[in-house]
Amino acid sequence: MAEFGKVAVIGAGVMGAGIAAHVANAGVPVLLLDIVPDGADNRNTLADTAVARMKKADPAPFMSPRAAKLVETGNLEDDLDKLGEVDWIIEAIVERSDIKRDLYAKIDGVRRPDAAVSSNTSTIPLATLTDGLSDAFRRAFMITHFFNPPRYMRLMELVTGPATEPEIAAKVADFADRRLGKSVITAKDSPGFIANRLGVTWIQLAVGQAVEQGLTVEEADAVIGRPFGIPKTGVFGLLDLVGLDLMPHVGASLAAALPEGDAFHTSRRELPLVERMIAEGYTGRKGKGGFYRLNREDGGRQKEAIDLSTGRYSPVQRPRLSELEGVRNPRQVLEDTGRIGRYAFAVMGGTLAYAAHLVGEASDDVAAIDEAMRLGYNWKQGPFELIDRIGGAYLVERLKEAGEPVPPILETLGERTFYRVEDGRRQVLQPDGRYADIVRPEGVLLLADVKLGAKPLLKNASAAAWDIGDGVVCFEFTSRQNALDEEVLTLLGSTIKLVKRNHKALVIYNEGTNFSVGANLGLALFAANIAAWGEIERLVSLGQQTYKALKYAPFPVVSAPSGMALGGGCEILLHSDAVQAHAESYVGLVECGVGIVPGWGGCKEMLGRWQAPGALPGGPMPAPSKVFETVSMATVAKSAEEAKDLKFLRKSDRITMNRDRLLADAKARALEMVDGYQPPAPHTYMLPGPSGQLAMKMAAEGFARRGIATRHDLVVAGELANVLAGGGCDLLDEVDEDTILELERESFMRLVRTTATLDRFESVLETGKPVRN
Known part of the structure; x- marks a missing residue:
């Protein structure tokens, strides 16, 4: 595993400061430098102000107050020589190649020969950045494009040049993967790399076509939202989130860098409304509002949307689109012969075709392009996974009907799909037409992969148990939002008995967005409405008995949460021998907020932790x-680190930064505990x-x-x-x-x-x- 003793970030703007905070989240000291403003009394004021701002920000860039203490601030005039102490220097300053090259020349004079140097640029090619610099500098240099906010966005695009030393790039990639929790996607040195080149094209098409075709903001977001696996923000809500003023700069940079015949140019439109909005301070959530805004007049909170033709705001209307009623399949939307289908094909058909054109130019790897859009833009499925759902042959037919060029990779695809499962292994189509196995990095184990070649040991409607090898069983919730019900509890009880008979250890884990949101309130409300009090009490008792059996099982139990672990989900963690938590685990006993108390042993377990010596x-x-104090306020830890402070996790519990490594780490932790394992002794309380x-x-x-x-x-x-x-x-x-x-x-x-x-x-x-x- 690559280790860096110290990292430096130059540039204390939103991105640079956020990167520095996330390096500190990994437990690594970081030096944050910026310029000395004219007339400043405090020569470190830009870096100091950035750190102070991040300590108060929500969502928080720091995972804990301890992380903030690992950031050392300074400036480029007094502290440049400190760069000689660090293993990796990350530049995150203004997007001007001349200013960046001047900085690199200064860095080259003080850095250690073996130190890596990278730029966080999102638009400038590597060859332009290194023009005229020393051979030694070019060997150490690469682009590491983080996405904002760096703590929460898992994607990092890595671009190397012909002179970059593979060993240095591999060390950076490994550190970003294991310590920073990033999915590192290798991109070619082409404008915009992968995610922004495709994502900006998609956004430009969505906005421009909505204006041209006369759709409302709400209609456009509904059409290209849920049916295509786009986040509920839609494209207009996403623009409000990232800032309307950012997109013209990124779009202009890409337009200047891409050749005249590139399809990106056809997606661009002159949008006077957007220019006016930016000029008037309507830059999105960070400004007075954007395509959506909250009208707080007269003390109210009325959500409004802008009319794309008049520029006037009015209350948000749920779009009445009968064409979308009950539709979940994207092809059904594209096949609509009215305005909904026309808009959907103009936006998504154009975007998917452009993604196919990028194979061989931005990346040779179809799976990498999919990963970049899933993680960089929060698409549920990448463009090639969407093409498989739609049908590649259908997309080709529609492109030909529209007189659009067909990308070579789609011609190669023919009637096949980009992804297939062969002998229990997921494979992806290569540009030459053959299929190759998708190979996970060492130390990555995904339950989705296990399922391709195996049948569950046990299964019902809400849970399943899987053999993940080496005598370890993985128990998985499968209910909606992983809510806990009688089916989950019953199968967990059966799984405890199964592991006791035939296996060594149990891991509780799933690959949903959230580990578990707690008990199924809908079922509880239904039972209460028919006065089935006995059934409710029976379920409470079943949960208590099951969790107690889990705690005193004669084998190690390791829970591996990610996302929310609330209520009964938190109580699972409290009854486990150990927890291997993803860094972004949000843990809490929230029952009091919904009018009850923790009923499955949460109170007793928290008492035991706070009464420990x-x-x-x-x-x-x-x-x-x-x-x-903690439980009555329904306090939720906003990171795994904070969960330790609140004792939802023990100090001995471990944290995994990369979500894809969580199951493998939990399995390894369980196997560590097998030899000589003894269940905990019963506890009494004063x-x-x-x-x-x-x-x-x-x-x-x-x-x-x-x-x-x-x-x-x-x-x-x-x-x-x-x-x-x-x-x-x-x-x-x-x-x-x-x-x-x-x-x-x-x-x-x-x-x-x-x-x-x-x-x-x-x-x-x-x-x-x-x-x-």
């Missing part, structure tokens, strides 16, 4: 108070009883007086306090786990019978947020 001062009260319960209730009433807690929040907090205080236990009593589980179950059942809690369930299911009652 050294966690807090001694005595029965500090731990319950700390858990009450709890404060009624006096502690009263103290916690008084704290909640203080929140209510400040307007932070609602009337029902106080009811929920009272039940939580009852559980955490040990009910009516005496200060001298030792409370066992089963007693706390019983208190959890009783409090849960009292709350689920209240109208206010059921109103919160209904609100979450309808709007995604609980009503404040």
Whole structure:
């Protein structure tokens, strides 16, 4: 594994500062430099201001306060010689090749001979950047194009030149992969590389054709949104997110760099409305609004969309497009003979054809182009995966009908698909017409690949268990949003028995967007509405029994979350022997927010963690108070690092930066624990009883007086306090786990019978947020 002891970033703008923050997130010291502004009292003011801004930003560039402390600030006049101390120098300054080359000449005079140097440029070819520089510098130089925001966007495009030393480039790629969590895509030294060249073309087509064909903003986003696996922002919402003022600069740079006959030019339109919006400060979310805005007049929050013909805003209207009702297949949209189909083909047909033209020019690898669009623009499927869904032969036919040139790779494809499965291996079409296996990097194990050549050991409607080799079983949630229901709990119980008989260890993992959003509230609400209280209590008891069996299983259990692990999903982690968490894991016990208390052992496990030696001062009260503070506020950790601070994760739990390496790391962790494994010993608790319960209730009433807690929040907090205080236990009593589980179950059942809690369930299911009652 490549290791860098220290990294430098030059340029403290949004991108440069964000890259520096993410290097620090990897636990690596980073030097952030910028120029000295004229007349500045603080010569490091640009870098200092950037770090201060990032500490307050939301979403946060830093994963923890500890990461921020790893950033050393400086300036290019006083601290240039410090570049001699670093292993990788990343340039992220203004997009002007002359200014960049002047900087490189200064870097070349102070850097270590073995240090890597890269530019974060998104538009300037490498050959232009290195023109006139020394051979030694060109050997160390490459382009590493990060995407904004660097912490959250997984794509990094890597461009090397003919003089770049392969060993230095490989070291950078490995560090970016393992330590920064990036999917590193190798691109050719062509304008815009892969993602922006294709993505900007797509955006220009979408906006220009909407204006020409008279679609509203809402209609355009609906047409090329869900049916094509485009994020719910659509293209206009995406432009608002990244900033309308950015796109003209990127588009102009690409237009200047691409040859006259390139299809990119046909996607460009003069858009006076957009020019006017930018001039008036309507640059998107960072400005006064964009294609969408929030109208806050008279204290309201009315979402509005701009009329592309008049430039006036009006309330957002859900588009009434009968052609899209129930449509999920992109080909159905393209086959529409009306304006919807015309718009869809003009935008997506043009984009997919352009992607095919880029094979051999931007990249020789179809799978790399797909990956670039999935990760750089959050498409659910890449362009060639979409072509497989649509039908390559159909696309060729439509292109010929429209008089458009057919890309060579589509001619090569014929009636076939770009991807196929052969002998349990996924293969992709090569430019020469043959298929080749998709080979994962060493240390990458994907459950999707396992499934291609295997059948589940166990399976039902909501979960499955898979053999991932070496005696390890992977338990996977498969329900919608990986919500937990009786099917999940039942199969998990069966899986525990299976592993006990025939295997060595269990990993709990899935490749959904979120590990689990918690219990299925819809089923709970249905049961409550028909007064099936016994069924609800049975499900609570089943969860408690299953999680307890998981905790005391005679083999190692490792959970591997990514995304949200909330409520019952968090409780799975709390009952595991170890957690191998993706860095972007958002963990919390959020039950109080929806009007209940954690019912599957979350309270007892958090009490145990805060009562562990050294966690807090001694005595029965500090731990319950700390858990009450965290759980009553439905606190969610915004990173795996923060989850350790809140004790949702232990200090000994490990973090994987690259999502694709999570399963392999979790499996390795489980196998490490097999020899000599012993399940944990049962735990008892010293709890404060009624006096502690009263103290916690008084704290909640203080929140209510400040307007932070609602009337029902106080009811929920009272039940939580009852559980955490040990009910009516005496200060001298030792409370066992089963007693706390019983208190959890009783409090849960009292709350689920209240109208206010059921109103919160209904609100979450309808709007995604609980009503404040």
